[in-house]
Amino acid sequence: MKYAYYPGCSLERSAASYHTSTMAVAGRLGLVFQEIDDWNCCGATEYFAINLLPAYALVARNLALVPNDLTELTAPCSACYVNLKKTDKYMGKYPDLATQVNQALVAGGLHYDPGRLQVRHLLDVIVNDVGYQKVAEQVVKPLSGLRVAPYYGCLVVRPGNGFDNPEHPTSMDRLLRVLGAEVVDYPLKAQCCGGHMTQISADVAYELIRRLLHNAAEYNADLIACVRPMCQLNLDAYQSNVNRHFGTDYHTPILYFTQLMALAFGMSAKEAGLGSEIVSAHVALSKIGVEMPKQEKGKPRKRPNKQALPMPTMPDEEA
Ligand code: SF4
Ligand code: SF4
Structure with missing residues (x-):
């Protein structure tokens, strides 16, 4: 392939x-x-x-x-x-x-x-070309007991791109179950996070991100799995801003679905690319016995500064 x-x-x-x-x-x-x-x-x-x-x-x-x-x-x-x-x-x-x-x-x-x-x-290639059965054959360390909210974001299955339902996608849900995770119901799984709205109207952006974090918390998710860099960036990098803005206390790690695959395949946290998240995944992943890379534990990535908004658009922070 x-x-x-x-x-x-x-x-x-x-x-x-x-x-x-x-x-x-x-x-x-x-x-x-x-x-x-x-x-x-x-x-x-x-x-x-x-x-x-x-x-x-x-x-x-x-x-x-x-x-x-x-x-x-x-x-x-x-x-x-x-x-x-x-x-x-x-x-x-x-x-x-x-x-x-x-x-x-x-x-x-x-x-x-x-x-x-x-x-x-x-995601389409992995679930449809490789297939769930072949993925299952690679699982040596199931993510048992890890409660994961699958977040597709608003783009990947829209407008009707053919590999999943545009309003209620399930392909990542099934993939995560194959990895052994407990996939929580996540009604906002395909809702927009606001994209670049953090640079245009922070109040609006924070409310959109808060809803996503709240929905995951309502279902006791240990973490959120995503498929797009900007979904990850918004929910991870702006989580502390959301907490300050609303007086909330969310601490929900945002990881890529491929990172969870790597862990279930028995790879180390470093091989899975873990350790650069702003919201540390240390506590959540300790449920499945994952040792985070020592030098990165608790080390924050550079955070966005609310006072500095609006910031210039970075070429890799797309809407
Ligand atoms: S980052 Fe982009 S794809 Fe993800 S939810 Fe936000 S606007 Fe949609
Ligand atoms: S700017 Fe374009 S190439 Fe870069 S990550 Fe965004 S969508 Fe992809």
Whole structure:
């Protein structure tokens, strides 16, 4: 099972743990991810709001860079995935757009024929190509007793991307159960966290994040599992701001589903990319006997400063 792999810019920095754990579990599952050579940031949603043609061309460049012998492209970030899939689809649907995008690409000696690639989110590849049975065969340390709230966020299954229900997704729920976790009901599992709203209206953003944390707490979740770097960033990095803002006391670690897979596969916390969370997962993971990397225990990642808002938009903190 060989795929072109588009990590996206978040996985090089704030979500490095997602990349580390993705590579670790891919190796165990027989997945070969060939990173696209010289890929560029897709521009998130901001570029599409400013000027459509350069935005599509920016994304299409990544599609065009996929070697011809590969027909499937996977991305772990929901926003990267949606941008790549949307660009392929719209170039196919609107020939004029495809012509103009390819006129732009020719400056770099590139060309993309829409439909050449199947664009897939990492979760889709794992549950549908690898399959639950093969995942189960790798589980040597079940996450027994760990209560996990599965958080899909608002993008990965919308708009009807085909691999799960857009309003009530269940693929990650089932995957986490295969790992031995207790998957809690999480009615807000596909609700929006506000994305970049933290940079626009902190009060609104904090309320959206509070609802997600509250819903997980209502069901006594030990942690929240997510599939997108910005979902993780918002719920983790802004959790202390939410607590200050509302006088609450949430302490809910936010991990990537691939990190939980790595732990269930018997890998160490370091191999699972653990230790860089702002809300420490130490207490939650001690329930399943995980030793956190000693040098990282309790060491906070740089926190956002409420007084400094609005902050300039970072290229890897997409909406
Ligand atoms: S800006 Fe966001 S969506 Fe675009 S490559 Fe970076 S992580 Fe992916
Ligand atoms: S970061 Fe927020 S806006 Fe983006 S997919 Fe996750 S829930 Fe949606």
